[in-house]
Amino acid sequence: MWKAFKNVETGTVHAVSLVSGMSPHGFAMDWPLVETAEPLTCHQCLQYAFRRQNAANELNALLPTEMVGHKEPERCCTLCGTPVSQCCC
Numbered sequence: 001m002w003k004a005f006k007n008v009e010t011g012t013v014h015a016v017s018l019v020s021g022m023s024p025h026g027f028a029m030d031w032p033l034v035e036t037a038e039p040l041t042c043h044q045c046l047q048y049a050f051r052r053q054n055a056a057n058e059l060n061a062l063l064p065t066e067m068v069g070h071k072e073p074e075r076c077c078t079l080c081g082t083p084v085s086q087c088c089c
Contacts, residue, residue, distance in 0.1 A: 002049075002058040004040060005033040013038050015045040015062050024048035039064040047082050 005016045009032055014023045021029040025044040040046050040062050049059040077087040 002056060002062060004036050004038060004062050006036040006038065008032045008034055011041075013041040013045075015040055015042070015049055015059065043088060046086065047080070050082070050086065 001018050002015050003018055004013050005028065006013045013036060014028055014031075014033070016023050016028045016033070021027060023042075023045060024047075025042075040049060046063070049063050053060040053063060075084050076082060077084055077089055079089045080087060
């Protein structure tokens with residue numbers, strides 16, 4: 001099950017799998033985290049959740065409202081592979 005956790009030092013909201021304690025980019029339990037109801041703000045977690053939103057409903061719930069339900073194919077960045085509108089390269 002995916003939950004949103006906020007890093008208390010940086011203020012960044014990450015997606016964390018409670019079964020394993022992993023985020024999409026590493027072991028998250030080493031960070032000072034607190035559970036939150038805020039949408040994700042971590043770029044890597046957002047990319048992962050957006051790509052997998054149809055496969056895992058709990059990831060869909062963690063996305064900002066403007067990203068939920070976007071189904072139209074969009075041109076992707078050649079560097080990171082994310083849709084151009086979400087790329088920060």
